[in-house]
Amino acid sequence: MARLILFNKPYGVLSQFTDRGTQTTRQTLSDFIKIPGVYPAGRLDRDSEGLLLLTDDGRLQARIADPRFKLPKTYLVQVEGEPSEASLEALRSGIRLNDGLTRPAQVDRIDDPALWQRDPPIRVRKSIPDCWLRLTIREGRNRQVRRMTAAIGNPTLRLVRWSIGSWNLEGLPPGEWQEVTGRFDIR
Template sequence: MKYILFYKPYGVLCQFTDGGSDIKRPTLKDYISVPRVYPVGRLDLDSEGLLLLTDNGQLQHRLANPKFAHPRTYFVQVERIPDEKALTKLRNGITIKNYRTRKAKVYLLPEEPQLPPRIPPIRDRRTIPTCWLAITLYEGRNRQVRRMTAAVGFPTLRLVRVSLGSNSQQINLTGLQPGQWRKLTDQEIKMLINFR
């Protein structure tokens, strides 16, 4: 079995081919030369960070399916500074379209996280402050973080998935730069297989 950890850059499609645009966009094929591996879940074109790839279909299903509630943590730069009321709404779940998000762990980061710069950088509007949140979700719906922050009035400017798992059992991006990948260690594979 193959298990890969990839630091997906901004603007890269979370698939190996691009059949949906006249403009050529970078895909996983531009970065990963390992045959017959598939992404576990997705990151949007405009999101960055941790992406697992594997040829283990059973594990792929279990990690991607919301019913298994695996924690995934994101660093999220938002426009303006959310108050406690907005943070509480995010923590307790937000109704978006026809579903209500599960409870989440959400807190303000005391300072900007040490992340590689995004290329291209986010728009800079000097009159509007920004801040960073850490958000841990237990489900992974389409554009969920962006929809959640927008629903409470603080649009997402930058979104980076930084880890999968809990603090005691976690896979993260340590040692990788955007566009780099590595094979998972035996210990990380065992941890993934034992996720409940």
């Protein structure tokens, strides 16, 4: 039976078990998860937070991570400024990035979510408002959500992946993980 781990990746943690990049020590998955043989199904940038799935099953890992399967990934995104309805509609239609047109996203403006405090906190500019979006995509290009919000003129300040498919962060604090049991039907 395949193992599936839900991990709430904190800000600043690499989505890998070792750090081969710099002379300074950065936190990795091995600082939080001591289960041999599991690997991330996809990635989250070091400066992003939220749900990361890990499994010991290569086929399951591919089904979760491969954009061909169009598994929805929902993000809570704090952006600088307040996007216009036209800007949100552009995201819903698909937006042109330097690597091509994105698939249409589901996006809505939301109230400030009840999230944990980020360490370090985001930079706040008193003269520029910010707002939160719930954005769902079905692909996974490099830094895609950040590039999408920048393309509409509203850079991302904080990015939290809330869910992948039917799995979400509900009740899972940052730096904690839980194992999911049962059969995994990915559609």
